[in-house]
Amino acid sequence: MHRHARTPRTLGAGIAAALSLAALAAYVAPTATATAAPTATADTAPAQAPGDPVPGVVAGQDTAAPQLVTGLADPAPGNPADAARAHLAAHRDRYQVDPAQLAEAGTESAPDGRRTVRFQQNEGGVPVLGAQYLVHLAGDGAAQHVESAGGKYFTGLTAPTAPTVPDDLLRTAALGALPDAARAKATADDAGLVILPDGAGRLTRHYTVRGAGADGTPLTRDVYVDATAGVVALAHDARTPSTATAAARPEAVAPNAAAPDPAPATVTPATGTAPDVHGKSANVNIGKLPDGTYQFTDLTRPAAITTYDAAGRDVGDFGTIPADARPASSPTPDFPAATGTDGATDAHLNAGIVYDFYRDRLGRLGLDGKNGPIVSVVDVTAGGRPYPNAYWDGSKMIYGSGNDTYYPFSAALDVSAHEMTHGVIANSANFAYLGQSGAMDEGLADYFGNAIEVTTRGIAMNDPRAALLGEDLCRTGTPQACATRHLDDHHTTVDDYVGASLASDNGGVHLNSTIFSGALWDIRRTLDPLTADRVVYRALTEYMTPLDDFVAGRNAVLAAGRADGLTRAQLRTVAAAFDAHGIKAGWQHRLGLDSRTLLRDITSTMAAPVAADGHWVMLGNTDATRRTTALYTGTVTGGGTPVRLSPDDGRYHSWAATDGTSAAWLAVGKDAQGVFGFEVLAAPLSGAGPVRSAYRSTNQQPGNIRTAGGDVAFTLRDFATDTTRVHVVHADGSPETVIPLPVGHHAAGLDLSGGVLAWTEGWMSGQDYVTAPTAYSLAEGKVTAQYVPADPKNLADSVHLAGGRVLWVQSPAAGRATIRSGALDGSGVTDLLPAASTAPEPATLTVSDRAVTYVSRTGRVTDNWTNAQTAKLWQLPLTGGTPERVSCDRGSQDAPAADRGTRVVWLDATAGRTDLVTRERPAGAQCASESAPR
Known part of the structure; x- marks a missing residue:
């Protein structure tokens, strides 16, 4: 039920100073797979019949293995796991799957007797993230046969399987x-x-x-x-936890942390009474201890249900249940009022309701499918303050204490059911919690959370409350105003999908969840609710895999529907619900963009573009198979074929800089002699000249690489001596310039232009860390300007040189950041951007000869054009003025790189993948309304 809340921007570590997490969307939220026409061979699965909405064969994305093959009837007698493996081996031409690289990950048995064998792909014994292939069997004994198969299996992987970097450096x-x-x-x-x-x-x-x-x-x-x-x-x-307020956003404390045995043999079943959060007395199943006291342990089901009362302790104490923590207790079977006000009674009762729903309606034995214990913890706080939140932490439910606005979060049955469904998901499809797969995780938890509530409470599907999530949490106000999500908000992919980077809501897991859950809820309205619940559950547990996107989810539900015996008319109804929410193959191509795409489907998570004088440089993948990632350059006008700059030597080449004529970058890895090290390389953008080495070391990591006129500048930090040096390697072969900073002083955000260096110099001054924009003249061999802040808590970041001045982002201790400019001699400080509502984020400033471009998150959370959860680009003249939106693209706009004039390139996630795009000039006022270009 989570409300989306801002995730702090956290980029890479070590030498990955410019790591852009937006690029990951290319494989965790891939472009929609297209239904493929099967090859005409004897081993090909049959294509779907005319008018049949269930796909026959769905091609995989960037792999030869199909995502889904249905309509099979291949004999497969024997043990299900062995039979499934033998089937894949016998039909390798069909699946392109190597059974030797598969490890059995479990077998799911449906109430109707069908079995699903889930395999995890390994390469050289190392698991591949999210790569699972499933085989579906029906029948018994000699009549057992394969009905369908599919999932994610990545062909063509050539990654090494032995690490070469010491564990302490990795940690x-x-x-x-x-x-x-x-x-x-x-x-x-x-x-x-x-x-x-x-x-x-x-x-x-x-x-x-x-x-x-x-x-x-x-x-x-x-x-x-x-x-x-x-x-x-x-x-x-x-x-992430369910979030009622944007200010409160802790993460899961300890996934898969084991809890103490909640039901020791000395506890005997009993019954009693306890008040709920509203003070109403309820009958509860409890446990009696040998000393005659009672606790919230329900032993009436095969899965023991225990509810702990944290009594206001900090949420951080409950990664695992502390040894001194005890379940909610009472000297008599009639529990006191605090049991209700803390939310313990509601959590305890809700856990039983959710267990019964999954067992009686869907045939599932508990959250883990094995009748494992169900544990809840209520009344936690955070940092001594109320904690209006709830979440599944990998092994148990955690419920916050509530506050003056919200009841304890266990007060809402749909919230409890939502969180417990995350436990079901983790023990079945186990979605990667980011991008579209994460949005499906949230969407399915929403669906079953609401389905459990309306079924238990007898609420009709056409009741306005039925589609509301968390509507019972507020102490005042209407259910509609209190609800954190509405499953009938009619969100669609083309109109409402927010292509968010991982810095924004984990790639939009909450922002986009109702696109998927809305389609499922429409199915539940149209079909018999029990039928819908069974089909969606079967899809979750038997067809979905960790990296599925929306279209894969659609195909899974349709395949599950056919396996469950839906008629063709019912299947068409299911397909129509997904169509109505825009979940169909190729939906990304129908998104309107006002930017021009330079490079599509960037898969590397190390990607961050640079640009100058009409050229861009970045990591990309331009070969037909998208299996080769290298450093490429191209023109900002989009003409011609990108040119590869980095040699194919097995090392990682990234962290580039360019002056529009040449590029410099860092290579990391083993050289031809097998020695691990770091090397600064440089080459002309034409690709015709030699790649030259500017610096090499086996133990020091160069950072902040910049180039101008062929000169290459970078910083080196010696942690042993706590010193930093700025190096400039000159193109004319003259002696290298080395600028040592005082001990304890360090440089970041280096820039080089016209014989001037600029950096942010930082050092400890008493208890404060001071950051001062600094200019250094190479000709004079000295610092010519250093802007030390009057208040050391005001931090400077992202220093650049343009128009004969130093520009930087100034982040005050309180209030909004601004963009500041100063002369190279230390005079004339001005604010180009006063502390406005579009305050820039640190480290996102980029400048050209005419304009300053920056990233900001502003606007209304409910407005997809200015969504506060997604990064947007703004631009203003180099001399200051009113900022304008660069682009109306509604997805995340990250890692901007200014070219010349007002032209800028950036990484755009609008289309559910990461593309390198550009605009010549700001879109401006047209982004102010929903009439912006689509």
Whole structure:
């Protein structure tokens, strides 16, 4: 039921200073797969019959393995797992799947006797993120046969399987994925090696990183660090809690943390009474202890249900249940009023209701399908303050204490059912919690949360309350005003999809959830509700896989419907519901853009463009198979074929800079002699000249690379001596310029132009960290300007040179950031952008000879054109003035790079993937209304 809330922008770590997480959308939220015409061979599955809405064969995305094959009747006798593996082996031409690379991940048995065998793809024993292939069997004994198969299996992966970077460096990089304020007591738990299936694949080490925000709320991120380069390849928030207020947004505390045995043998079943959150007495199943006291342990079902009362303790204490924590208790079977006001009674009763729904209606035995214990914790706080939230943390439900506006979050049955459904999802499809797959995770939790409430309460599907989620949470106000989401908001892909980067709501997991859940809710309105519930549940548990997008979800529901015996007319009704919400193949191509695309479907998570004098440079994938990622350059006008700059030497080439004539970048990895190191390379953009080495080291990581007139500048930091040096390697072969900073001083945000260097110099002054924009003349060999802030808490970032001045973003200790400019001699400080509502974000400033472009998040959360959850680009003249929107594209606009004049390139996620796009001039006032170009 989560309300979307702003995620702090956290980029990469170590040398990945410019890591853009928006690029990940290319494979976690891929373009819609198209139904493929099957090849005419004897081993091809039959195509769908005319008029049959269930696809026969759906081609995979960037893989030879089909996503879905239906309409089969191939004999497969024997043990289901062995029979499924043998079937894939016997039909390798059909599936392009190597059974030797599959590990059995479980078998799901449906109430009608059908079995689904789920396999995890491994490469050299290393699991591939989200890669699962499923085989569906029906019949028994000799009559057992395969009805369908499909999922995600990535062919053509060539990633190494042995790490080359020491574990301590990988762990340090993982910790860097948390905001600075959260790192003080952060931990990074090693979850093992994982191959990311982007391009040819990347070997990473997966860490679960945990820290605490400045307000004490816990933060948890899944971080994947490249095990051959030591840089963050992917980082995203763990499954987030239900959020009633944008200010409160802690993350899951400890996924999969084991809870103590909630029902020791000494507890015997009993019954009692307890008040609910509204003071109404309810009958409860409880447990009696040997000392004669009672606790909230329900032993009347195969899955023991236990509810703990945190009694106001901090949410961070309950990653695992503390040894001194006890279930809600009472000296008599009649529990006191506090049990209700804390939300314990409602949580306890709701857990039983949800268990019964899944068992009696859908045949599922508990959240894990195995009658595992169901544990809830109520009345937690955050940093000593009320905590209006609820979430599933991987093993249990956590419910906040509520506040003056909201009841404890267990007060709403649909909220409890939503969170517990996340447990069902985690033990079945286990969606990657980002992009479209994360939006499906939220959408399915919404669907079953509401389905459980309307079924239990006897609410008709046409009742206005039926489609509301969380409408019972508010102490005052109408249900419509209180509800956090509306499943009947009629959102569609083309009109409402918000292409968000991972810095915005984990790629739009809440922003876009009702597109999918709305389609499912329409199906429930049209079909018999029980039939709809069974079909959607079967799709979730038997057909969906972790990296599915909306169209894959549609195909899964249709396939599940056919397996469940829906008529052709009913299947057409299901298809029509998805059509009405725009969930059909190719929907991304119907999104209107006012920008010009330069490079499509960027798969690398290391991508961040640079531009100058009519040329762009960035990581891209331009070969037909999208398996090769390299550093490319092209023209900003979009003409011609991109030119590859980086050599094919097995190293990672990124963190580029350009002056429009040449490029400089960093290569990380083993050289031809097998020695790991860091090398700064440079080459002309024509691609015709040699690639030259400007610097090489086996132990020091160059950062902040810049180039101008062939000169290459970068910084080197020595952590052992706490010193930083700025280096300039000259194109004419003259001696290298080395500028040592005082001990304890460090440089960031380097720029180089016209013989002048600029950087942000930072150092500790007492208890404060001071950041001062600094200008250095190469000809004079000295600092000519350093803008030390009057208040050391006012931090400077993103320093640039343009128009003979230094420009930077100034972030005050309180209030909004501004864009500031100063002369190269230290005089004439002016504010180009006063503290306006479109305040720039640090490290997002880019400048040309005429304009300043920056990223800001502003606008109304409910307005998809100015959505406050997604980054938008703004531009103003170099001399100051009124900012204008660069583009009306409604998705995330990240990593801007100014060219010349008002032209800018950026990474745009509007279409549900990451594209490099450009505009010549700001779109301006046309973005102010819903009439903006679509």
